[in-house]
Amino acid sequence: MFQDRMGLLSDPNRRRALTNLLTRLNTPICVLCYLAGVAWFMGLAFEPFTLRTYMSENAMGSTMVEERFPAGERALVTAREFGAHKRKSGAMPVDWLVKTMQSRGLEVYTQSFSRRLPFPDENKERYMVRGTNVYGILRAPRAPRTEALVLSAPCSPDNSNNQAVGLLLGLAQYFRSQIYWAKDIIFLVNEHDLIGMQAWLEAYHHTNITGMDWAPLHGRGGSIQAALSLELSSDVVTSLDLVLEGLNGQLPNLDLANLFYTFCQKQDILCTIQEKLQRSDWDSVSGYSQAVQTMALMVLKQASGRPWGDHGLFLRYHIESATIRGINSFRQYKTDTTTVGRLLEGMFRKLNNLLERLHQSYFFYLLPSLSRFVSIGYYMPAFGFLAVILLLRALDLWVQLGALPSVTEDGVGVTDQSSSPSLVSILTPVVISHLTGAALYTLPVLSQELAVQHFPVSETEAVVLTAIAIYTAGLALPHNTHRFMLAEGTEQGWRVLKLVAVLYLAVLLSCTALINFSLGFILALTLVPVAAFVTPHVPKVLSAVVMVLLAPGCTLLYCVFAFQELQEAPVSLIDGWMLFLSVISQGMLDHALYGSLVYPLLALFIYPCWLILWNILFWK
């Protein structure tokens, strides 16, 4: 068994050589990896590196569909009628909707729901929400009623989106007269946008995740295969925008986007994604920058983990869904409602042909434009390069820890390390950081009443400001941690702590990146450099400034500015700050209302991890 010959895996000499190389060149390799990661990501939007989208699903690809929906004008009339009734009653005209749907031959049901938000939502001005969903089921004449499709349109309180409801009713009437439906089609008008949708979906699937009050549904269709949500606010549109990003960054199967794209081509409708038109001149600078901007917007939206349309909650139930949003800009070329109706008819007929759920195409993708996509195999290396830095640093620390008492890699050498760091000095910062994280997660909402009583702020402000206060208070932590520590921190101590922190961060970020690549990548962009460079021996003040600038909170701030910039709606510093505050409150609300995981992830794991690194900087 023991021979003095070369073994591939177990030869100590080669291993030592490799380890030496990695330790000696650690910093340059890390810098290189970081640059490679960023460059790779930027390269993803470059057209030759992307793949052309194609329809994978046979049932939707090869069949011919002829769209004949004629009643666009009638739909607009219905929309105006709906608008008038809505204005008159001041809320959703439930009775009118029920009557209209019934007259179109649907099985109509209503569902009431109510929800008290944890704190007032100042963006949408709501706190106690009470509403009703109205939905009508068109039973499938051609097949057992085991599967269903959903077309939904939100009923918003202001005057917008009436056209969507009108078109939905028009389509219902037209679909009723066709005989080829093999799936139930559910026409849903949901009130209070996502809250109503959440109530309806929970009732449909007999779950209650968020502790909401809703009445059970009296009529159900089969299991829902796909859903489209429609948002139209004008009689004519210049283009249709496809929204894919759902809860927690989940995306529908790419075939759904392909389907939309195919029919837009067929109907000759301008289609966009992220409200950006695709450009054909990919080899020019502006063409490339357009693609980068589109992809960056998608990444930012996905990273936020919130549903960007009413479709976003369907994805949780394994239902492929997207929102189609009509845009009316100053462009000359207009599309009328009949054409939009035909587009929807075509999409529904193709979805009607599905034999099983959409699963052939990709679930993990980024879209630099509607006709080009980047799949997981292409974008993961960008994150991989960043994650490798953490592993390299961990390896370096491990070797350093072993090298302090001179042990050679081969195991032969002196091993007398009496000064191994005490468990307490490592555990204390870890535990205290996580307690701060737990406080950041729980206290803001719990303590809002207390704050409102003592300070002249509204509830929402109280929540957001408490969160920021706790976040900032965490920065004073190193001083307090040292008070708890009995033993002096040793040179070994911070290395062990950093090893723990770096590995912890690596695992956290990889898990995040698997579930929501964008979030993982954005966090890695800022946190990995921090984790890589921080030691107690770097210049304190400068590093502290850099660390604060690269902390999760500041990352969020940059994202807000970047998002505005990309949407071509740049904001001033003050407005940006206000937006930042509202984004925080929205994040908390998304968590409480729909179960978005971004806020708990940041508060309970990412922020404590950053705090541990902060502790290392001030290690004594």
Added chain:
Amino acid sequence: VSTLSLCFRINRRSGGLFLQTKMAAPLTLLVIVAVTIRAVLFRSSLAELISERVEVVSPLNSWKRVVEGLALLDLGVSPYSGDVFHETPLTIYLYHFVIDYAEIVCMVTDGITAVALYLAVQVYNKNVFRKQKYALEADRYPHDCLELMQTPKELFYVPLKVAMFYLLSPFTILSCVAKSTCGINNAIVALFVLCTIKGSALLSAIFLALATYQSIYPITLFAPALIYLLQRLYIPVNLRRQSFWLFTLQYAFMFVGSLVVIVGLSFFLLGSWDYIPSVYGFILSVPDLTPNIGLFWYFFAEMFEHFRLFFICVFQINVFFYTIPLSIKLKDHPVFLMFMQIAIISIFKSYPTVGDIALYMAFLPVWSHLYRFLRNIFMVSCVLLACSALFPVLWHLWIYAGSANSNFYYAITLLFNVGQVLLVSDYFYAYLRREHHLSHGLYLKKKDGSEATLVLK
């Protein structure tokens, strides 16, 4: 050498009593902490979530199935009718009496395992130390090997660390909170280890029979137990010696006898042989392909039906086969052999859960003196850590989000198992390496005088 052995001698004189009294307090504290953690988790909303996880419970030991079996038993129906229940009859009768205290039973079994391992390791370490001292006094070690000696200071905390590794390991805690019956199997194996190391052949055989009865695979522990007991009685492992055969037959008889008694008892309790196909047939033929952290499910889900029998045989023989080469290689080190066997069982068995892994991982502190010879420990622990975190994530993506598929999950399973295999083989290598150094000196020279290194081939 003489000063060192002197210092050893002094320590040893006060050692016996010292060990007994001073360590009881930390052990009690440890048990209290462990019980508190479990009690808190039992009361939290996490308990239900944990008991559904495929990593934590398998069809063999899930609590849901025990409840189902009990319900059938109460109705007067054989619990093995239907295809849900796969526990042994003795387990179900045990739970029949303590169903209301299931949580306490789970905690108690964990406690028993930990204390049994603690005592076993204590005795083992004493033996190791004594042997080392005699060898030192007889000047049997090369002179440069002094630094390889295990000092009493190192050995002192090892049993406590073992108990801690078992009780506070997240794997054990998860398994206990899920009320997996894996805890019972672990307790039986731990008691078997204790009885063997204490040298009680009869009890050792009885517990071995019980463990075998519970899940078949521990039968491979017969070899290390036999070698250990032989060694204790100073009987050389020599096939031509009569005394060797005499004792082997004696031990085998005790083992088979108790197995027959237990199996017979089960028959009389239930009045039928239903449980044989339902328990052992289920373990050996692997009909349930629910994903778990093992290697079977994906492989057999993908396989054509007519290859199934052949590959079942290959996979199952794989578990048992290592006994022969390992017993030959490690015939002088039965306790390490026992560790290797337990590890191999928990990696390659048909329905592994994290509870099984926790048992062999508890032994790792016993081999902490091998640390300097471990080569991949850093990479392996990173892999195991990352995989443990990725299991739930990929499960979520596969089952709930629907965006990933079974290949993602199996990839992690595979990586996790490769990590475990590397870990175990690393320890194996390190152990052999230390033994090699103990007989050939620490600083090896090539024939031409240059420094040599050892390579595992």
